[in-house]
Amino acid sequence: xxxxxxxxxxxxxxxxxxxxxxxxxxxxxxxxxxxxxxxxxxxxxxxxxxxxxxxxxxxxxxxxxxxxxxxxxxxxxxxxxxxxxxxxxxxxxxxxxxxxxxxxxxxxxxxxxxxxxxxxxxxxxxxxxxxxxxxxxxxxxxxxxxxxxxxxxxxxxxxxxxxxxxxxxxxxxxxxxxxxxxxxxxxxxxxxxxxxxxxxxxxxxxxxxxxxxxxxxxxxxxxxxxxxxxxxxxxxxxxxxxxxxxxxxxxxxxxxxxxxxxxxxxxxxxxxxxxxxxxxxxxxxxxxxxxxxxxxxxxxxxxxxxxxxxxxxxxxxxxxxxxxxxxxxxxxxxxxxxxxxxxxxxxxxxxxxxxxxxxxxxxxxxxxxxxxxxxxxxxxxxxxxxxxxxx
Amino acid sequence: xxxxxxxxxxxxxxxxxxxxxxxxxxxxxxxxxxxxxxxxxxxxxxxxxxxxxxxxxxxxxxxxxxxxxxxxxxxxxxxxxxxxxxxxxxxxxxxxxxxxxxxxxxxxxxxxxxxxxxxxxxxxxxxxxxxxxxxxxxxxxxxxxxxxxxxxxxxxxxxxxxxxxxxxxxxxxxxxxxxxxxxxxxxxxxxxxxxxxxxxxxxxxxxxxxxxxxxxxxxxxxxxxxxxxxxxxxxxxxxxxxxxxxxxxxxxxxxxxxxxxxxxxxxxxxxxxxxxxxxxxxxxxxxxxxxxxxxxxxxxxxxxxxxxxxxxxxxxxxxxxxxxxxxxxxxxxxxxxxxxxxxxxxxxxxxxxxxxxxxxxxxxxxxxxxx
Numbered sequence: 113x114x115x116x117x118x119x120x121x122x123x124x125x126x127x128x129x130x131x132x133x134x135x136x137x138x139x140x141x142x143x144x145x146x147x148x149x150x151x152x153x154x155x156x157x158x159x160x161x162x163x164x165x166x167x168x169x170x171x172x173x174x175x176x177x178x179x180x181x182x183x184x185x186x187x188x189x190x191x192x193x194x195x196x197x198x199x200x201x202x203x204x205x206x207x208x209x210x211x212x213x214x215x216x217x218x219x220x221x222x223x224x225x226x227x228x229x230x231x232x233x234x235x236x237x238x239x240x241x242x243x244x245x246x247x248x249x250x251x252x253x254x255x256x257x258x259x260x261x262x263x264x265x266x267x268x269x270x271x272x273x274x275x276x277x278x279x280x281x282x283x284x285x286x287x288x289x290x291x292x293x294x295x296x297x298x299x300x301x302x303x304x305x306x307x308x309x310x311x312x313x314x315x316x317x318x319x320x321x322x323x324x325x326x327x328x329x330x331x332x333x334x335x336x337x338x339x340x341x342x343x344x345x346x347x348x349x350x351x352x353x354x355x356x357x358x359x360x361x362x363x364x365x366x367x368x369x370x371x372x373x374x375x376x377x378x379x380x381x382x383x384x385x386x387x388x389x390x391x392x393x394x395x396x397x398x399x400x401x402x403x404x405x406x407x408x409x410x411x412x413x414x415x416x417x418x419x420x421x422x423x424x425x426x427x428x429x430x431x432x433x434x435x436x437x438x439x440x441x442x443x444x445x446x447x448x449x450x451x452x453x454x455x456x457x458x459x460x461x462x463x464x465x466x467x468x469x470x471x472x473x474x475x476x477x478x479x480x481x482x483x484x485x486x487x488x489x490x491x492x493x494x495x496x497x498x499x500x501x502x503x
Numbered sequence: 504x505x506x507x508x509x510x511x512x513x514x515x516x517x518x519x520x521x522x523x524x525x526x527x528x529x530x531x532x533x534x535x536x537x538x539x540x541x542x543x544x545x546x547x548x549x550x551x552x553x554x555x556x557x558x559x560x561x562x563x564x565x566x567x568x569x570x571x572x573x574x575x576x577x578x579x580x581x582x583x584x585x586x587x588x589x590x591x592x593x594x595x596x597x598x599x600x601x602x603x604x605x606x607x608x609x610x611x612x613x614x615x616x617x618x619x620x621x622x623x624x625x626x627x628x629x630x631x632x633x634x635x636x637x638x639x640x641x642x643x644x645x646x647x648x649x650x651x652x653x654x655x656x657x658x659x660x661x662x663x664x665x666x667x668x669x670x671x672x673x674x675x676x677x678x679x680x681x682x683x684x685x686x687x688x689x690x691x692x693x694x695x696x697x698x699x700x701x702x703x704x705x706x707x708x709x710x711x712x713x714x715x716x717x718x719x720x721x722x723x724x725x726x727x728x729x730x731x732x733x734x735x736x737x738x739x740x741x742x743x744x745x746x747x748x749x750x751x752x753x754x755x756x757x758x759x760x761x762x763x764x765x766x767x768x769x770x771x772x773x774x775x776x777x778x779x780x781x782x783x784x785x786x787x788x789x790x791x792x793x794x795x796x797x798x799x800x801x802x803x804x805x806x807x808x809x810x811x812x813x814x815x816x817x818x819x820x821x822x823x824x825x826x827x828x829x830x831x832x833x834x835x836x837x838x839x840x841x842x843x844x845x846x847x848x849x850x851x852x853x854x855x856x857x858x859x860x861x862x863x864x865x866x867x868x869x870x871x872x873x874x
Contacts, residue, residue: 194504197504198504380872380873380874381872381874382869382872382873382874383872383873383874385874386874395874400869400874401862401865403869403874404865404866404868404869405865407865407868407869407872408813408816408817408820408865408868409788409817411792411813411868411872412788412789412791412792412813412817413788415507415791415792415794415795416787416788416790416791418504418507418791419507419508419790419791419794419795422506422507422508423507423508425508426508428508433787436783436784436787436788439781439784440784440785440788488777491776491777491780491781492773492776492777492780494780494783494784495776495777495779495780496776498780498783499756499776499779499780499783500760501756501759501760501770501771501775501776501779501780502770502771502773502776
């Protein structure tokens, strides 16, 4: 435990550093899917400011502030993390780097990986050098994820992987994929899965974007044909990959929930709505009422995310919190975007129109309550594990 | 940002409160009180005072336990679970907070009397059917060194039985809060027959005398005393409503596990599972807002307004959902007076209105968020 004086010292130092290092272009403004810095070998920075901001933050470990220093983080404890968030919010700083490596694989590796694996895989994620994608769903395994069929045959020093993954977000832009592979076809479905790390450049890996209702192609199909995956590229124990998968899902769900603020970057919804109405147009009564309700819920969900982090720190966490957060956060995010569309009126109806690509962001949110486990699956998890209902 | 985990002391306080209330104040005790036509249990209030609950916000120098607003919320939450009737919110939270914001010897004495349970208070603010203190029209006219109060107050919670009244009235250049005994000449109290079977009154003031001594804080600046008192009350009421939600939810889930239809317990039906799960999610989210409000009042009271309004708004909508789902999932039996779930519904409705409804508090949140 640090003294308040030490924490305040950290705040002052951080504030000065942010002032000096966070470019003006990386502050404020509505964050949209298009302005996220994803990193990786294929990533094209929108601006020099975006590249500088990522590089400077990475050099201080601030792309992954809570990871240990030796793995590329800043080693911040919970109190420091809160200050970090407050100071970033204070100047409206955008996240310097976002990726599935940070949100999902990182936490899973920190929990299940060997020291060597952590040293090998984590720092390139923190520096934005390697971008990961997720190979979970298959055409026949959606909500029933544990019935994945992509198989890995044991060939001594490697697995020979064959099969197909779907909804592999950004697979066409990713450098590596973490995937659920069936390595024992005889065992019960949850007990024959291994969690493998696969280089997208390996022979036999092919990926094809799927065009979505938003006009974008963030999701892909990924095919594996006789791909050789060395044995050391497994996380956790052979055939116990479901444990890793579930653990990772809890982080994925918290990420998707976004603390209830989704892509609005923590800005007050009402303020964003007012801007989109344009001059001379007042917020109509029902829109304002809906926005107030949305804002109240968003703030409370945001506090819940913080409360659960505090509980985890204190060792009193509820295990199934992520299902609740995912359900509440994504349903709210969909509402937010409905309101953003309503406020935009006819200006929001054009692709790349006067309000940017608002309709694409709106349509993108419809996946929030499907990806990472549907809202209905989340409710079933809560009713079974928390309420003890059902057979 | 405040730490949103219950401290060890708070957990112990909650456990102790639960232990006491399960024995002395289960829902059955409320039912008995209602059936007897009573709205106050003096013996129980004395016991609560002896445990330090009446003095939860009274400084130790005045004989209080001074546990703070988060702790007051913990107690209110536990009371809410079993619909405990007590002057806790009016007296131990609202009046005590108002008096703490006045630093004279008279206030010290009043705080001491609150801590021992010897005096109870009621807050007389509302004049119309909606909470709106700024719109107060009751007048306190200057007369010599004092005032004369004339006007009507309504929905004065605990007002029929309270020993003292905190009365908000208009003075020359603003609003002033008065602390006067409820039996002063010119005061007529009419008990209201409330749906939640608790004490509330319409009170008429006919040329009631108030001396300079009776003014809380400064003339024309009621809000410096009243605002913290209202916020403390709103946060504690929100905590009570969160407890009420948890109580109704607990009953409902237990019923889902026991009631059989179509040859199986109804909790096996996904339609009901998902309704119950959704309700649990809402309760969890509201719990965060409640905890945050208590912490803000303890740690940064000058900037707690949004946190308090957020808590009251969330508590109101969650309690409403909890009792509606509660009755629905109980089915026909939930409509009967003999079954307890209806008590929760009626208390939730009163709690929704008291000290500002959902719209009032959602508006406060929106104002703080710039729209």
